[in-house]
Amino acid sequence: MPGSRRGLFSCLHSECDDDCNSGFQGKGIAEALQDLIASFYAEAFDRLPFDGMADEQVQELLRAMCGGGVCVGLLDPVSNIILNTISLLPRDFQPKPHPRHQRRSKRLAGAAQPDWICSGISSLSYCSLVTFLVSYFGCLTDQQAARYLHWASANLAIAVLLVEHDLYAAEPQLPNPASERTQAALKCAATRGRHRAPDVLVRLHTSPLSWQRLRAAAPFLGSGGRNLTFDDVNTVIESLRYQESASLDLQVNLLPDRRGVVVYCREFNADEGKLIFNNTSSMNNNGGSFAVFSIMAQREGDHFASLRGNIPSISTFLDKALKTSQQGRGGLESCGDACEYTESLRMRLHGTIHALYLKVFTMLPSDVSRRLMRYILFAGHCYGPMDPVSNIIINSIWHSIVFPLPSVDSESQVYDILDTLSMLRVEVRSLRGLIALIQANSDCSVQRTMERLCSNCCDLSQAMHTSHGFAAAAEAAQHPQQAALGSFLSSLTPRILDKLRPLLSTTNGTLSSESLNQVECILAQEFRETALQFAFAPEEAQLCQEAKNTLLRRRSEYEDTRLFIRSELAKVLKKYASEHPHEPKYVPSDLWCC
Template sequence: MVFLRSADKRRSQKKALCRPPSPCDGPISCLYSSCDAAAAASTSQENTKMTKDLLHDRILNFYEDAFDRLPWEGMSELAQVMSTGGLCVGLLDPVSNIILNTVSLLPPGFQLQLNVLRPRKSRRLAIANRTKKKGTFYDIASRSYLALIGFLLDYFGCLTEEQAGRYLRWADADLALAVLLVEYDLCFGEAERLPVPDPGSGRTQASLELAVRRAGHPAPDRIVQLTASVFLPQRLEAVKPLLVAGGTEVTLDNIYLLQGLIQDSNHAPQGTRCLSNKATDEGAVVHAMTSDYISSLRSHQDMESMRSACLAKAYSLKSSRLKQLDCGESCEHLRSLEMWLQDTVHSLYLDAIAMLPRRHGTNNGHIRAGHCYGPLGPVANIIINSIWYSRLCPLPSSARYDNNDDILDTLSMLRIQVRSLEGVMEAVRAMAPTFSTKDVVKSLCVTRCDITQMLRTARSSSSDPFLRAAVAAQHPLPAAISLFHKQLAEDTAKMDDLRSLIDTAGVLSVGDIDRIADLVNITPQVQPSSLQPQLHKDAYSIMLRKRSEYECNRKYFRSKVAEMLDKYAAQHPWKENIR
């Protein structure tokens, strides 16, 4: 496809190509960067302890506020329940999380110790009692801190405990706000995002469950289920005054109202509608057609306003420095971006593996040459590069092993992921020679390693991005793969067929693999060596024995995993598609 552009448009595109990505310079993480690695290491432990102490005191104040809003004079067991499992972890504000998590642990038929109609005690008496209770919540405040830190570490995978503590401190222990601040520093600031982490995603649910388990919560599934369930709008509207920042005092009637909401979540699959059934005169059941997560009680405008306030303060502090530090490769923000980018590449390979059939005959190409750079999207590139190399350089029959369809750990994919990342970074450098290392990393974080847009605007570049990428990634056939990518990029019909085939398939069939192989059957004009290393007789015998041992272990592990999944599914019937 040929696009006709004016001279002005071509000049503007060339300038855009040479310009660094849209600003996402990590205002919070850059405030704590140090060019002196030794000094940074020596103060890291001290800073972590100081942040922990400050956050713990702040969380302790949240428990005092939550306890003061609850009808403690009518429920003697309330303080004990709160100190046991009332974590301030969740996607609402900290105080609302404490209230909701505390009520969720109350048994449905709890007994009131005092008369329900007894009036609330005076404010002075409430403050005196709260002071006595302060020591009661010291332990649960510490466990809440651990859960908050653990969620950020698991959710992002590229933060240290010290960094996670900083974001929580800036967010005033508000987990959802802390996630938004981290995402901004990791170049998600310009993207259209949800106001809070998606409660229906497996990533959010897994991070939340791990976090509350580490904090010793007595019923971690209950918090996850309450967060991931969806409710009728009228149900959420009824509890909204109770579960927002600065909400109203909670009465005993409100406790029953919250318990009804929690009971609804106990019967709703995660990520699906939580429907209240209403029997009609004819005995039929009417189902509501709209629903939402409990986190929707926080509006997008409120979350954006709080995030903007934090970022404005961070930018103000950053600009007030008399001397801006340029730490180069040791910049803390750059290190965080690099770790996030490595995690992104890892997820791309998991997506590609999930699309391949169990026995697809491309394992050799996948491990040796399945890089993520090329003229298509990164996942599609991994697949077609693997198939192309497997068909061009097939293993001899004596070296094939048809049962290697299980991945027992991620270390086997580490080498190809690291080399693939080096290749795609070199491709960006070839197309944008003025980019610094930080600019390259930021651009790849924003696009999730998708360089197709840059390729469209850099076709007149004197440097060959495909060849430079293949050489940097130590591809077995750099010249051949470069020529293959060039020929494929020029065949728009074949590109469209490949996109259509890969994008529309959930899992590729063996027939799809053969179809892709036919489409990528482009003569490279570079003949690879047909010589394959031959094993010594004794080495070959050892290899066969190792394969037999591996097959026995594989069957054993698969049976145990299947048994564990069946048991977990029986214990958690509200979770779908576990296997």
């Protein structure tokens, strides 16, 4: 049906849209956004209390705006500018009226206001906004980010929802101020915008405030808020002081005789937070009995983002995009497989598949992980008749039975995954197999196929599969035993799958060794003929002396790196255990990923 395709926000005003709006592409969209941002600065300037303020304080406010008053944040752009500007004022800043009580035109205050602020800071804000989206998603180009910001009128919260919609998120989510993902993106955006104190901007938008403080700021922070008074500026400054003082909520001093400690705790108001006291039972430690007393200061409330008000529904922006699309050559219902949007889908799927493999490693017990890790990285593809995680485990176990890899020097050899490149090959090939599995039974384009995979999180367990499809998937994925894998996946009848599913389901996040041993027994029994068919594997290829030397050198380098990282990790865990004796003691596992 018309308009059923997603990706319009990414493709409109791009190379995919060459004959539509030809005067609004590339550099044009950047200029349009910067003009829009400049109008936000004009509005922010009008809402800040420059009128009647002492000359030296006007200059202080202007310097703060130029030093970090970017429109990046989780509120609307104008409110972000206001908040970011005030956050850079000295904490002893006390707005006071001009001694002559003259009322001056805001447009003339500071004399140089319109040009040297709006042009320079608008360009920096544009770069900051683009950087936030690119950092937050990791699968967008700068040009795509600019197009999403265009549709969102430079509002980051809305732009995030539009990207989530195009990438088939199950439920598009606004940026969570408390998440490390949001905080990292804000830090990158502030740095790109030459903010003079990026950490201040991050803390400003991600540290909680009491509801009382937020209610006091609500009338002037938010889209269409009123002009600020001197008291309003003081209200924000007081809130910032409260945010910055979090490190002082709990302080501990050791008494001179070392036989006691003094703990200073903030006295929270009813809606600001609380102190949590805990006294654990005695424990044995180095032959002595110790009791552990803990006090935790927990702030309560919400973030400035809670003041942003209602966000328009995606359908509002989608209707506008559809109307724009229909003004061209019949719209953008079919877009080439080589466009930026297709590459974004591909990168999104790579991220999804990477998370699936990490989940597998966390589910497997250490003894099974040690035994199966080489098979997972070598041939544990995620396509098949079950969910992706189960497919990875089943395919790896099957390969270990039918095509055992050459033994290593020591059966007790421990392997660690030291970086994501170790997993890249199997992840990329798994995606190729998933795409081929869908296209074997349909005439979908690559883009449409990726959209389907995104919407299903790579789970094709509910789809109808054929032996031809599995063979095509194994071939496209360059599986080391393509024909055998295709035959194996086709042979997994509903009866066998019903026996396997309970053994691969988990309630506490991990699988037992017993369940996985049963899976291995079932596969060995059901596919004994296949195992016998390939029992006589071809003789191993022999490396030349130069290749052997290279392999030995690489193995030695890997082992040195592995031992170094393990030793450093052990030190960190030991330090953590000594500082948190009431928590479980953590030790490096036999398999870990980073």
